[in-house]
Amino acid sequence: MKNRTSVLIIGGLVILALIGLVGSFTSNPAGFIQKIAIMALIGFAIFFLVRKFSNSGPQKKEQRAFLKAARQSKKRLQHKSGDSNTKSSLGPISPLKKNKTKRKSPAHLTVIEGKKGKKKNRASL
Template identity: 75%
Template sequence: MAFLKNRTSVFIVGVLIILALLGIYGSFTANPAGFIQRIAVIALIGLVIYFVVRKFSNSSPQKKEQRAFLKAAKQSKKRLQQKSGDSTIKSPTLGTLSSLKKSSKTKKKSPAHLTVIDGKKSKKKNRASF
């Protein structure tokens, strides 16, 4: 805000704001329907730009890692609930055959994206072989 310290720049900015307000007032009094239509179009374009920017800014790697962590936490919680639920005695007449088939189809495990690579840490590199 260093440019506002100079009195001439404050005067120029004030004059520009007053002219803008006079232009908006004149446009509104000359054609109110057209003015409202232009404002609506500007707002619509602003919303489209906002959502496009928001969509691309949400694809950061940190947010993807956070979603993966939350998904893994839910799966872990389900496993713990299933393990604790297996110890109780269940009656065999809880579900029909069709409901059991539906539940087995809906349960799909997500593929594991992490693999373990066995390394040879105990062996020392033979520098002469390079």
């Protein structure tokens, strides 16, 4: 019984909205199209603002970390493949390149000390 009343109420609201839209369109078509365009632009603006500020969670950080790792891997592969070709063709390395120190990003890994030497007491058959 409750489902039937809610369907009737929602159906009535939809019918009234359609009647209002048709009436507005027939009385002033240019104004109707302008209002629809303005509502669509405002909707898109709100959508993009919400999307921009809500995606600052872990997915975005993981994506940045993945892209950084991919760049480092690509650079390492290019360095290995181009290492034999560049040394023979370029000759001595300039002093500016020797003095540059390469900073590595810290690995956020820790070693967990545990009871590695202790064996489990298992029942033997």
